[in-house]
Amino acid sequence: MTGLWFAAAFAALLMSIFLAISYGAKQLTLEAVWAAVFSYDPDITAHQIVHEYRLPRVLGAVVTGMAFAVAGAVMQGVTRNPMADAGILGVNAGAAFVVALCFAFLPGLSYTQLILMSFIGAALSTLCIVLLGSATQGGLHSLRLTIAGAVVAAILHSFSSGIAIYYDLSQDLAFWYAGGVAGVKLEQLKVLAPVVLIVIVWAASMGRSITFLSLGDESAASLGVYTGRIRLLGMAAAVVLAGASVSVAGSIGFVGLVVPHIARRLLGVDYRKVIPFSALLGAILLVWADFASRMVNPPREFAIGAMVAMIGVPFFLYLARKERREL
Amino acid sequence: MMSLEQKRTARAVVAGILLLAVAVIVVIVSLNTGTIRLSPSSIWRTLLGSGTRDETLILFDYRLPRIVITVLAGIGLGISGAVLQGVSRNSLADPGILGIHSGAALGLIVFVSFFRTMEGPAAMLIPMFTFAGGIVISIIIFLLAYDRYKGMIPIRLILVGIAIEAGVSAITLFLSLKLDEDTYTFAARWLAGSVWGRDWVNVWALLPWVAVLVPIIYSRARTLDLFALGDETASGVGSHVTRNRMLMLGLAVALSCASVSMTGGIGFIGLVAPHIARRLAGPQHRHFLPIAALTGLVIMVSADTIGRSIFQPNAVPAGVIVAAIGGPYFLYLLLSSKPNSRRNY
Numbered sequence: 101m102t103g104l105w106f107a108a109a110f111a112a113l114l115m116s117i118f119l120a121i122s123y124g125a126k127q128l129t130l131e132a133v134w135a136a137v138f139s140y141d142p143d144i145t146a147h148q149i150v151h152e153y154r155l156p157r158v159l160g161a162v163v164t165g166m167a168f169a170v171a172g173a174v175m176q177g178v179t180r181n182p183m184a185d186a187g188i189l190g191v192n193a194g195a196a197f198v199v200a201l202c203f204a205f206l207p208g209l210s211y212t213q214l215i216l217m218s219f220i221g222a223a224l225s226t227l228c229i230v231l232l233g234s235a236t237q238g239g240l241h242s243l244r245l246t247i248a249g250a251v252v253a254a255i256l257h258s259f260s261s262g263i264a265i266y267y268d269l270s271q272d273l274a275f276w277y278a279g280g281v282a283g284v285k286l287e288q289l290k291v292l293a294p295v296v297l298i299v300i301v302w303a304a305s306m307g308r309s310i311t312f313l314s315l316g317d318e319s320a321a322s323l324g325v326y327t328g329r330i331r332l333l334g335m336a337a338a339v340v341l342a343g344a345s346v347s348v349a350g351s352i353g354f355v356g357l358v359v360p361h362i363a364r365r366l367l368g369v370d371y372r373k374v375i376p377f378s379a380l381l382g383a384i385l386l387v388w389a390d391f392a393s394r395m396v397n398p399p400r401e402f403a404i405g406a407m408v409a410m411i412g413v414p415f416f417l418y419l420a421r422k423e424r425r426e427l
Numbered sequence: 428m429m430s431l432e433q434k435r436t437a438r439a440v441v442a443g444i445l446l447l448a449v450a451v452i453v454v455i456v457s458l459n460t461g462t463i464r465l466s467p468s469s470i471w472r473t474l475l476g477s478g479t480r481d482e483t484l485i486l487f488d489y490r491l492p493r494i495v496i497t498v499l500a501g502i503g504l505g506i507s508g509a510v511l512q513g514v515s516r517n518s519l520a521d522p523g524i525l526g527i528h529s530g531a532a533l534g535l536i537v538f539v540s541f542f543r544t545m546e547g548p549a550a551m552l553i554p555m556f557t558f559a560g561g562i563v564i565s566i567i568i569f570l571l572a573y574d575r576y577k578g579m580i581p582i583r584l585i586l587v588g589i590a591i592e593a594g595v596s597a598i599t600l601f602l603s604l605k606l607d608e609d610t611y612t613f614a615a616r617w618l619a620g621s622v623w624g625r626d627w628v629n630v631w632a633l634l635p636w637v638a639v640l641v642p643i644i645y646s647r648a649r650t651l652d653l654f655a656l657g658d659e660t661a662s663g664v665g666s667h668v669t670r671n672r673m674l675m676l677g678l679a680v681a682l683s684c685a686s687v688s689m690t691g692g693i694g695f696i697g698l699v700a701p702h703i704a705r706r707l708a709g710p711q712h713r714h715f716l717p718i719a720a721l722t723g724l725v726i727m728v729s730a731d732t733i734g735r736s737i738f739q740p741n742a743v744p745a746g747v748i749v750a751a752i753g754g755p756y757f758l759y760l761l762l763s764s765k766p767n768s769r770r771n772y
Contacts (some may be wrong), residue, residue, distance in 0.1 A: 143499065153571075194690035200526065228470075235762055247519070247585055247761060248762075250589045252754070257753070258746060258747050258751075258754075262619060262743050262746075262747030265615065265619055265621065265743070266738065266741045274604070367650055406600055406601050409597040413594035413597075416593075419768065420586040420590060421583070
């Protein structure tokens with residue numbers, strides 16, 4: 101049964117990638133598209149379009165989708181909080197804040213340095229929110245973690261827009277923030293993809309401990325899991341995944357919220373399966389969201405974050421209604 | 428011996444007088460602040476009508492309208508926050524956090540998309556658009572947070588607010604990316620909470636909302652007190668709970684949306700002002716509503732003054748200053764509240 105789901109998801113992912121590369125704002129014949137992928141000739145315009153734009157952004161959607169979804173799955177597992185998600189736990193807001201600071205005070209930064217800085221911002225804000233969450237009554241498990249995250253994000257967001265307005269950077273920042281995977285380059289993917297894949301494999305290897313942890317601290321401890329250490333490592337993995345993706349693709353929330361819930365519904369709570377399956381589903385979701393964002397109104401693009409929010413917001417509301425336990 | 432009631436009244440009056448004094452000082456400092464400094468005495472002289480032509484121009488055409496707007500908006504935000512907290516029995520309620528301002532923002536973006544201008548008589552319509560956006564979004568939020576058996580669930584109200592805000596912001600982002608650069612810059616500033624209304628026409632657009640809604644709300648202070656008792660008790664003593672709740676919510680939404688229409692999406696004032704007021708004047712709305720209004724006024728005017736004076740030559744939106752103070756205060760409230768008490772979610 102599990103194998104069947106994996107096979108289906110894998111096939112669906114391949115088909116989505118195929119579709120997303122084949123179609124776009126510019127009508128190209130299928131032969132031209134695939135010739136461009138497998139026998140690239142830089143003198144032909146069609147080949148350039150595919151090679152410079154479509155291929156990187158589709159692969160970018162695959163990699164960031166995997167990363168966001170696995171980050172969400174791991175966070176939900178180790179905090180036992182069904183509403184944990186990179187966007188909600190302030191990763192995006194922290195990254196955007198540091199990027200705003202860099203635009204304002206260190207305008208000469210190279211792209212790689214910018215990615216590194218936004219990654220640091222993501223890590224710091226997540227650390228801050230997790231510490232706040234641990235300090236509340238009920239701990240990380242509590243829904244207050246969600247609220248604390250939203251408020252920290254609101255504060256950071258307010259500061260970023262203050263900086264952006266003061267230094268007249270609003271639109272630069274908006275492009276970075278809402279840009280999605282449109283501007284991803286193959287060179288960036290060569291750095292990002294190995295990092296993401298290695299961390300996903302690492303997270304999946306912790307799957308057994310995360311499963312026990314998601315059953316509760318006492319039972320996990322009695323089954324021989326070092327709860328503190330797994331929680332720390334899990335959050336670290338999630339921050340690396342989400343921080344790296346935010347720095348490349350800007351702010352895309354809700355992927356990490358929705359996907360793990362679907363994965364658990366289909367496969368049960370075994371995180372050894374949920375983590376890789378979330379990766380596949382997340383990739384499919386973002387490939388489609390990106391595909392839709394450029395096909396709705398070509399050649400203009402729709403913000404991919406808004407596209408995902410259309411699915412994510414109703415889902416979040418559904419969870420908020422279902423959530424009956426006390427704080 | 429004074430009764431408890433008299434003691435509370437006396438305390439509220441003292442607090443009110445002190446706050447009024449602070450408010451007057453803040454307003455004078457604010458009038459005094461700007462590229463061209465005016466001394467307090469020359470401000471006084473000019474207000475009485477015997478200043479030089481330059482002083483009259485600066486004061487009446489530039490500074491005064493803006494300060495009147497911040498004063499009105501501060502009062503509006505403080506009171507609407509107090510009403511929201513009372514009605515939802517949720518001490519973390521704030522029009523910004525509950526996502527009502529995101530609805531107002533949507534209304535504003537729709538307005539600029541259609542009219543392409545913010546100047547002149549069109550400004551009179553802005554509060555209506557922000558109000559329309561705000562009321563639609565609030566109805567959605569409150570319907571989603573309403574449980575048929577348990578009534579309004581405080582924690583769910585906030586969660587739903589957060590989610591709806593994310594969704595509405597996505598729509599606002601989509602609409603604002605279609606705007607040309609100037610309008611986009613304006614929208615971005617507005618969203619960050621930058622006081623933009625600087626003309627008397629903006630004052631006239633905002634004044635009727637505050638002047639009408641605040642007395643109506645104040646006249647229903649007793650209704651608000653009843654909500655604190657819980658729905659069963661309130662209906663037991665003869666309060667029409669559901670109808671009153673909807674009415675008060677509508678009034679609060681109208682007041683906050685009209686206030687932010689001229690000052691931009693400023694959150695956290697509606698959260699902080701009622702908390703300070705409750706400490707100063709006790710739990711009865713009759714006492715603490717005026718104090719909340721004055722506190723809101725002081726916060727708003729100081730934030731705007733700080734924003735445009737300390738960070739010269741450019742200005743920082745008042746909303747950023749308020750968030751820097753109000754955000755941590757919210758987190759403090761969140762961390763210190765107890766999970767199961769009825770009131771403090």
